[in-house]
Amino acid sequence: MRLAIVLTEGFADWECALLMATARTEFGLDMLIAAPEGTVVTSMGGLCITPHLPTKTLTPAEFDGLVLCGGPIWETAAAPDLTATIRAFHGEDRVVAAICGATLALAASGILDAADHTGNAAESLSRVPGYRGQAHYCDQPQALRSGRLVTAAGTAPVSFTAEIFHALGLGSEELDGYLARFGKEHLLT
Numbered sequence: 001m002r003l004a005i006v007l008t009e010g011f012a013d014w015e016c017a018l019l020m021a022t023a024r025t026e027f028g029l030d031m032l033i034a035a036p037e038g039t040v041v042t043s044m045g046g047l048c049i050t051p052h053l054p055t056k057t058l059t060p061a062e063f064d065g066l067v068l069c070g071g072p073i074w075e076t077a078a079a080p081d082l083t084a085t086i087r088a089f090h091g092e093d094r095v096v097a098a099i100c101g102a103t104l105a106l107a108a109s110g111i112l113d114a115a116d117h118t119g120n121a122a123e124s125l126s127r128v129p130g131y132r133g134q135a136h137y138c139d140q141p142q143a144l145r146s147g148r149l150v151t152a153a154g155t156a157p158v159s160f161t162a163e164i165f166h167a168l169g170l171g172s173e174e175l176d177g178y179l180a181r182f183g184k185e186h187l188l189t
Contacts, residue, residue: 001064001168002030003095006055006102008080011071013043015099015154018182019067019161026178027170034058036080044071058085060092064168070100070154075124083109093148095167100154107131117151118144158183 003023005016023029035041038054058066066089073079086109090096098106103119106112112125112133119125122137138144143152143159148167152160162179165171 001027001170002032002062003065003067004032004034004058004063006034006058006066006068006082007041007043007049007051008036008069008071008073009041009078010073011041011043011049011069012100012154013045013047015071015157015160016067016069018157018179019164022161022165022178026175027165032063055080055082055085058089060089060094063089063094065089065095065097065148065164067095067164068098068102068105070098070102072101074101074104079105081108086111090149095148095150095164097150097152097160097164097167099143099152099157099160103151104128106149106151107133111149112136112151115149116144116146117149118142118153119151120153 020031023031032052034053034055035051036055038051040048040050042048082105090111100120107125107128116136116138118138118140125131143156143163145163145167150163150167158179165175
């Protein structure tokens with residue numbers, strides 16, 4: 001299996017880190033990092049990543065899923081327009097996942113209009129021109145999977161990872177237990 005992970009300038013380090021590490025080490029998935037221009041991007045924490053390819057070259061025939069990492073760029077005019085890529089992956093029944101601000105790109109593409117989804121806040125999605133998915137927004141702290149579509153708030157990287165694996169057909173009790181250990185710090189005492 002192969003995943004395309006889209007990172008943008010200022011991407012949120014923690015949002016896809018567990019996914020990438022677990023996918024590679026536990027499942028042996030092949031992951032390629034894509035960036036809008038195919039050039040080095042720097043995370044919020046200062047980590048510099050050299051992508052494998054530019055986002056414009058992503059095609060669903062070559063990947064089992066498309067994952068968009070969040071970051072502040074998604075709330076600005078500098079956000080890349082990935083509408084065609086998102087629609088192509090969704091149309092070919094590939095896993096499409098976005099966390100934090102990257103859910104705005106899914107809203108802009110129209111694929112959230114008829115699917116249950118979540119994100120950082122309903123208000124932020126409702127500001128996206130053309131977004132018509134308000135009735136399908138679920139206000140919850142965990143990631144949400146609706147078929148092969150996965151969305152999450154930036155505070156849910158563990159459940160985001162789990163739901164992507166489930167959407168890929170890789171879920172198991174062992175995986176759920178493994179990922180639950182990462183989420184224990186969030187349990188209330």
